[in-house]
Amino acid sequence: MTDRTRDVDDRSADDTDRRVCLDLFSGLGGRKDTEHGFSSAFQAADGWEVFTVDVDEKFDPDLCADILDLRPSDLRDLVGDYDVLVVLAGHPCTLFSTAGNHDEWDLEAHEPTGERAQRHTAMLFHTLGLIRGLAPDYWYLENPKRSRINWLIGPPEATVTYCQYGMDYQKPTGLWGDHAPGMTYKSCPRGANCHAANTEDDGTSAVQSMPSDTGERSLFPRELSEAIRDAVETAIETPPPTQSELPLVTDGGSDQFGDGADRPAVCVDTLDYDGSETHQDTIEGEVTRHYYDCPNCGHPISTWMDCPECLWYDEDVWSRTLSEEVTAGD
Numbered sequence: 001m002t003d004r005t006r007d008v009d010d011r012s013a014d015d016t017d018r019r020v021c022l023d024l025f026s027g028l029g030g031r032k033d034t035e036h037g038f039s040s041a042f043q044a045a046d047g048w049e050v051f052t053v054d055v056d057e058k059f060d061p062d063l064c065a066d067i068l069d070l071r072p073s074d075l076r077d078l079v080g081d082y083d084v085l086v087v088l089a090g091h092p093c094t095l096f097s098t099a100g101n102h103d104e105w106d107l108e109a110h111e112p113t114g115e116r117a118q119r120h121t122a123m124l125f126h127t128l129g130l131i132r133g134l135a136p137d138y139w140y141l142e143n144p145k146r147s148r149i150n151w152l153i154g155p156p157e158a159t160v161t162y163c164q165y166g167m168d169y170q171k172p173t174g175l176w177g178d179h180a181p182g183m184t185y186k187s188c189p190r191g192a193n194c195h196a197a198n199t200e201d202d203g204t205s206a207v208q209s210m211p212s213d214t215g216e217r218s219l220f221p222r223e224l225s226e227a228i229r230d231a232v233e234t235a236i237e238t239p240p241p242t243q244s245e246l247p248l249v250t251d252g253g254s255d256q257f258g259d260g261a262d263r264p265a266v267c268v269d270t271l272d273y274d275g276s277e278t279h280q281d282t283i284e285g286e287v288t289r290h291y292y293d294c295p296n297c298g299h300p301i302s303t304w305m306d307c308p309e310c311l312w313y314d315e316d317v318w319s320r321t322l323s324e325e326v327t328a329g330d
């Protein structure tokens with residue numbers, strides 16, 4: 001019997017027999033005949049089995065159900081035993097988009113006040129609970145970069161723009177979750193000529209360049225799905241080095257973690273504090289996160305994180321910043 005609770009680090013390449021991808025909120029992209037979609041690269045690859053879940057039967061999901069009615073055991077029954085599990089969740093963004101539904105939110109307290117926003121907030125935390133219950137090897141939750149999800153669970157682990165993955169439009173997108181290491185997340189600056197430009201401040205022109213059908217508009221780029229699948233496969237097939245194999249770091253180079261990421265080096269003593277945010281986690285209860293300004297690009301980063309925007313990370317700077325706070329608090 002497969003032990004689902006094994007740590008991914010315990011595995012060697014030859015016992016990864018059954019690789020499963022579970023696509024929650026699969027939508028149009030979960031259909032086997034669609035080019036794009038969150039799980040499209042997993043669908044196309046040999047060696048992966050994909051299971052899709054959506055409430056709308058027109059997308060022909062493997063399990064047609066309201067996520068709020070599901071428990072982890074339902075999803076385990078759906079996918080069966082596995083050796084590797086990746087969960088993808090393209091959570092609906094309608095109520096989280098900062099472009100609308102302002103009357104559904106307390107915009108100062110950053111809390112849902114309307115019935116629909118409350119339901120979607122409950123669905124977000126329920127989804128996170130399902131993922132936690134499944135304990136996948138890796139998981140990715142997708143929403144617009146500036147989604148109100150930021151208010152509820154903090155900033156994403158990474159951001160991308162769809163134009164960098166073969167789409168005509170920019171669509172800055174956040175990826176939350178526990179990701180396979182080593183992936184380069186590609187994004188372009190606002191106003192770059194690689195996508196339909198935002199000539200209006202509210203992004204209307206760029207939105208107009210997107211497909212009018214909401215199912216197509218929310219389609220996840222195939223190339224981004226491939227980048228995620230490749231990172232997962234590399235992580236699975238490359239066991240972590242043992243201590244004796246670790247390279248000797250002699251020059252404090254920018255590839256600090258040996259993950260191929262080019263991290264900017266910034267000469268700074270400590271980080272500037274940017275405030276805190278408290279939210280209710282269905283499992284952990286009240287959770288408070290503290291934020292600091294990335295010294296390289298100014299993006300908010302929470303304690304001990306590397307910057308999702310520019311990848312800056314410096315263990316010594318984090319240690320100094322946090323020990324200074326402890327000392328100040330004494």
Ligand SMILES: C[S@@+](CC[C@H](N)C(=O)[O-])C[C@H]1O[C@@H](n2cnc3c(N)ncnc32)[C@H](O)[C@@H]1O
Binds near residue numbers: 037059092093
């Ligand atoms: C943003 S789209 C997903 C896009 C898709 N991941 C892709 O790659 O094309 C959101 C999907 O969530 C589904 N959905 C909305 N509410 C749901 C619920 N309560 N339970 C399950 N699925 C739901 C919608 O039917 C829709 O297909």
